[in-house]
Amino acid sequence: MVHEQIASRGLREPDLLRAFAKVPRHVFVEAGSPYADEALPLPAGQTISQPYIVALMTDAARPAVGWQGARVLEIGTGSGYQAAILAELGAEVTSVERHAELSESAGRRLGDAGYDRVRLVVGDGTHGWPQGAPYDAVIVTAAGPSVPKPLLDQLAPDGGKLVMPVGTRVHQELTVVERRGEEFIRSGRDPVVFVPLIGEHGFGE
Numbered sequence: 001m002v003h004e005q006i007a008s009r010g011l012r013e014p015d016l017l018r019a020f021a022k023v024p025r026h027v028f029v030e031a032g033s034p035y036a037d038e039a040l041p042l043p044a045g046q047t048i049s050q051p052y053i054v055a056l057m058t059d060a061a062r063p064a065v066g067w068q069g070a071r072v073l074e075i076g077t078g079s080g081y082q083a084a085i086l087a088e089l090g091a092e093v094t095s096v097e098r099h100a101e102l103s104e105s106a107g108r109r110l111g112d113a114g115y116d117r118v119r120l121v122v123g124d125g126t127h128g129w130p131q132g133a134p135y136d137a138v139i140v141t142a143a144g145p146s147v148p149k150p151l152l153d154q155l156a157p158d159g160g161k162l163v164m165p166v167g168t169r170v171h172q173e174l175t176v177v178e179r180r181g182e183e184f185i186r187s188g189r190d191p192v193v194f195v196p197l198i199g200e201h202g203f204g205e
């Protein structure tokens with residue numbers, strides 16, 4: 001998986017590849033073949049991205065100072081796999097999920113895989129989690145019509161980065177925002193398809 005799906009497509013940071021080699025994806029994904037080059041279904045009608053997209057988002061969110069001790073917020077815990085990758089990289093991870101049952105099973109899986117320091121929060125992640133701000137990186141793993149303002153406000157002013165699919169319910173672009181003081185610099189154009197971000201600053205129910 002690491003060589004054929006991630007490194008061969010141009011993501012070659014050694015710590016990133018090590019983390020993907022180490023985290024047992026089969027603990028987090030039960031349906032289909034966990035290491036296949038495809039998105040797979042999760043309970044509650046949700047989807048986990050193919051490994052390459054998880055790697056692409058993680059790579060885009062890399063804090064300037066590196067991952068060790070970085071404060072990272074994930075919106076959309078789902079299976080817990082992306083959170084495990086961030087924890088393996090050495091980040092202090094908080095992950096918000098709106099479905100309580102997904103959060104609970106992600107908590108069990110993270111514990112089974114040895115990532116028991118990830119903080120899981122149940123609620124509407126379009127509000128972020130102000131108690132843990134500022135964040136060096138914010139990764140939103142569901143697609144919204146625009147970047148929720150609270151998430152921008154919770155980014156570290158000295159180079160905090162946010163990665164999120166932005167677009168319609170059926171088609172989005174992976175958007176990267178880097179904060180420099182009160183300036184928010186946008187980049188990124190990769191087309192992606194994610195499940196919708198449902199909440200006050202996302203899509204409606």
Ligand code: SAH
Pocket residue numbers: 046047048049075076077078079080081082083096097098099102123124125126141142195196197198199200202
């Ligand atoms: N990152 C996950 C996959 C996430 S799928 C993994 O590694 O497995 C997207 C998730 O976002 C779904 O679980 C969905 O329930 C959740 N979600 C959608 N809108 C949300 C919101 N406003 N707040 C928190 N979670 C949300």
